[in-house]
Amino acid sequence: MVYSALLLGALAAAPAFGQTFRRTAACPKLGCVFPPDQTDFIAGQTFDLRIEVQAPVNGSEAYNNGQVDENFSVKIGGEGGELVDIAQFFGLSDPKLEKYNFTYYEDLFAEDAHAPTPVNVAAKSYRNLQLHTPGTYELVLTYNNGDTTKATWTVADLAEQKKAKNVIFFVGDGMAGSMLSAARLLGHKTINGKYQSKLKLDEAPGYGSQMTHSLDSFITDSANSASALFSGKKMTVNGLNAYTVRFAIRFKISKQPADDRASTGVSLVDSQPSLTLSSSTGKAFGDPKVETIFEMFRRIEGGQVGIVSKAYIADATPAASQRSQYTAVIEQYLTGVAGNYSWFPWEGVDLLFGGGAENFLPGPGNNNVSQFDRWASEGYQVGYTKTELEAFDNAQRALAIFTRGNISTWLDQNIYTDLLDLAITPQGERGARDQPGLKDMTLKAIDILHTRAKERNTGFMLMSEAALIDKEMHVLDIDRALGEVLELDDTVRATLKHLEEIGELEDTLIVVTADHGHGFDVFGSADTKYLQQQESDRAKRNAIGTYQNSGLSAYQVPQDVLATNHTIFDSPQGEGFPVTWDPRYTIAHGWAAFPDHREDFEVNTDHERLPAVKNTTGYFFNPEDNQRGFAMTGNLGTGEGQGVDVPVYAFGPGHEYFRGVMNSPDLAFKVALALDLGKSSNVTASYKK
């Protein structure tokens, strides 16, 4: 369809009702305040304030021919009190005015017509602020001859008592509640409607759910949602504990798959998405940042902090300003963001275990610096294998990176181990067989953190991420995804046991949640033998049994035994795992959003799944994938989103805070409450490396 210039002119002149793209997230007027209206703070939580005044050159919000007002003012005051100049309020000198510009499209029609709207911006950043007195604050930005943008902020009450000394925060990336139902079905057996064993998560005394939407969109991604969980602030998509206000720039990133190496149809050894920020302040970490609960814990208590993930460690959830800035994220783990501007010193994480050696190796992207060498020179033990991990001195800080990209899935590490021949070592060789699982990394992390915390009389915080759940869901590889869910549950079980052994169970709050979900469900069973023997797509679909014809889980009996058999068969991988991964009767399952693909409901034993491949116009059926399956035309070209609330599980002191329906930022506040992180003055403790 072709649009005339006349029609486009009309579109541009009329009020734009577009919402696919927005000028700037969380800024409906031309004056923007970040953190925005209705932000909540932990008392004493450090943050940056960014003020922008924008002037679109054309389009529905065109202002003053794009001439931007540089003479804006910002005032703030406590509830009911007098408003004073922001710099005066915080005892700062007024920062330098920044100017830049960007462009965006008002809607899809404008994009098709390549008719962007340029926007000029004047901005100021106020760095390293804290609010200590609980209550509400009013901020008023005045611009454009009297227009105002107001923000009411609330500082949460202080804790009445410190409940927990340590916190372990598990994140199942993309782990919807429906996946836990499915994982239970694979890993545990029912007899007459009763599970004979359950997920460890099913036993959590604290149980709730949380809403994952972002600051300015109802679908989130892993970066933004991790920020909400760890800083207590909803961010924009791709924002990592920082308000990445240049929405229009990031829009272009969204045309790349959101989870680069595992997104639907992207080769698993693909390169990173290219991110080019065109604005003058577009450097990494230039955006207004908010202190995470991990940073607060370190600053206030000098506590031990560890990060474990099965993904390449520079990926979204473990990191803390803008996603996809891999080298910068890694450097930040070591030295914080102090380099860019005045911020609290960061003495480095106590441990970092994961994949993604490619971001640590010297290359043009990071000035040919080996991050392995850098970390070693800072006194870190450095390891590349599970064997080296286990040999680490528990009293010393440690970096361990086991693979070039993501760590191999639980399924490949434990069942289809021939696939490890394809896994790439940090050094770039095929055959990375000496890899740890999430449980290995987590338990070793606890040992190091506990040993070091005990010596220093502090507590510890650990973030452990089952990161591959999401990556496997994006490629519709359900068996690998559910293997990761079961591995997470097994890791939580082992963690509780290990904490009891080392005497820390009573003092440790454990929180398990997801950063977002996936629209996924099991809706029956599939007789794969029958499916394979049918010739038409239509006939293959008759292999699906729903309702009573779904039967019982065939994953909990050997292949030649009926699922109705009441015998409890042991899994070779221990409690909570399937007895077999390729029964004749598998789970029939589906997604709410997916690309074109073929479905055969069988485990992929020879390779990880790749349902769709890209050609010049988008993602289509991969002719190599599931050749015996039936075709499904999708509803998505290139990716997948998710909008469902996700479950929250909590064990240990303070678990009772994590009950009922929550919003994602609430979790950071509840952790802060349990740890007593809110402070009525600027508290800093020394951290001993």
Next chain:
Amino acid sequence: MVYSALLLGALAAAPAFGQTFRRTAACPKLGCVFPPDQTDFIAGQTFDLRIEVQAPVNGSEAYNNGQVDENFSVKIGGEGGELVDIAQFFGLSDPKLEKYNFTYYEDLFAEDAHAPTPVNVAAKSYRNLQLHTPGTYELVLTYNNGDTTKATWTVADLAEQKKAKNVIFFVGDGMAGSMLSAARLLGHKTINGKYQSKLKLDEAPGYGSQMTHSLDSFITDSANSASALFSGKKMTVNGLNAYTVRFAIRFKISKQPADDRASTGVSLVDSQPSLTLSSSTGKAFGDPKVETIFEMFRRIEGGQVGIVSKAYIADATPAASQRSQYTAVIEQYLTGVAGNYSWFPWEGVDLLFGGGAENFLPGPGNNNVSQFDRWASEGYQVGYTKTELEAFDNAQRALAIFTRGNISTWLDQNIYTDLLDLAITPQGERGARDQPGLKDMTLKAIDILHTRAKERNTGFMLMSEAALIDKEMHVLDIDRALGEVLELDDTVRATLKHLEEIGELEDTLIVVTADHGHGFDVFGSADTKYLQQQESDRAKRNAIGTYQNSGLSAYQVPQDVLATNHTIFDSPQGEGFPVTWDPRYTIAHGWAAFPDHREDFEVNTDHERLPAVKNTTGYFFNPEDNQRGFAMTGNLGTGEGQGVDVPVYAFGPGHEYFRGVMNSPDLAFKVALALDLGKSSNVTASYKK
């Protein structure tokens, strides 16, 4: 594909690994006990025991040429005690031996080849039993020269105190957690990531989830799952508080759509599925029954009991032995199941409000009896309109049936009201405009129950079902389904308020849950204007915005206002409903299981949706449905199932019992605990009509 007789012979002779069809649910050996092993009972809960010994004539379990053992014995005893003959234990005379036979297919190959397995059965039913002493019991069935089938039963501990006088149990049929996320998105507005108002359910102090699987399959339906919620026993699919053991017979029903008038592709004015039981004991309510908590409450306290549903009232959830036996179910509301055999007398529900007049009218299916006349002669007020409902005397029992089939959806009653011209009155005329909503029915039900309970110094129990959620989900009519969810939430809000007004809030436990879920999710927004103007299916899919491009809910602003606007606009339907139902940017959504259909992401304003229609080989695209949409080939021929855990919300005394991850039968036990229904002797109270 053609199978030779030889191959079929081989299939029949080899061990069968089929599980699509089973010989009998929850009976892996040839001796069956219902209630089966691992059943839990409320102390004093009445139940039937059914024993079957089966002899397959051929197939993998062929026994003695199909000659069945008629000389089986059944013994029972308390934990560690001596086992005694079952009739002696319960002080009964030994029941008459029943004999019947049925056939089933061992798997899909056998079905395609029309090669059934006949099974001969000898059976005994022991009726009207109770176990009063908490603890475990052992039952042993001995048959076939020494084979045994054992069952261990547990009677739950008695309550320490009575917490609640009244219980209101809301069921959202098919209401998955993801639908609540979606309903919140339509009915409530976010500003900067914070909901400015929330679902009433979001505020529930008791919050958990429950597993919905059935006794012998991992996918349930509404009948079986309602049984679990109300009797505390998992049943087979289609079983309503009764073990419908003849699985092989019911298999044929499953070839009918499970939810007859609203199933995918079935005409909304279609007739009921035909159910023909071929066995000698196949009469309705012949199956072994279990007393529900409603029946216990009436028997023990003489309490008031009401049932409200938006579906035709003889449908699954409200009713209490086998689904689809419509006339029998209605008769049962009035007179119980006493007619068939010795069971407690049932003096009739106090009120029954819903749709489905067709099952009340005289016809060949019910001996030409008008149930309206029958109920009126029993002293019930009878009404057919909302006006008549509101005029009911609160002191008298009442029957109100408002439509021929289901009551109209909230969307049609409130927004697209022209569609009420098509709604059929109980008398069979088009234009049923004087219909109540769920809130109207529920509040009136509370008034009647409360008035009558107060006069009699008893409590009351009400079951109120948002029954059309599921029916609209089956036809992929998401707007109507979410309208029903919002109506349920609004009804809960109004119920809490009304209970406070009449002074019953402190004494009333409110539980809200679903009987099962749907694999459904919102994964982005759709620019419907853009979608309509694209010509190819492929290009239409580009109208979907995911992640940050999803934007904010456009249902909370008028059509010409951007969703980013921070103004709170009032909905014409009040708090918690959309401002507009047909914004340009709608929710992009999908299902895990669906038939072939077209998707345009627009509300159907002219008719309820019908995505697929049946031809001789199954369900295909309905050429009339969503003509501007893009095509999606499905993964199901005729229906849809669901396997996800569903949320549980509780308010009022005893709400704390409903926290964490539960199994569906647990809910009946928790209600019994709050009401103190467990009794150590046979308690009966008189009920005054």
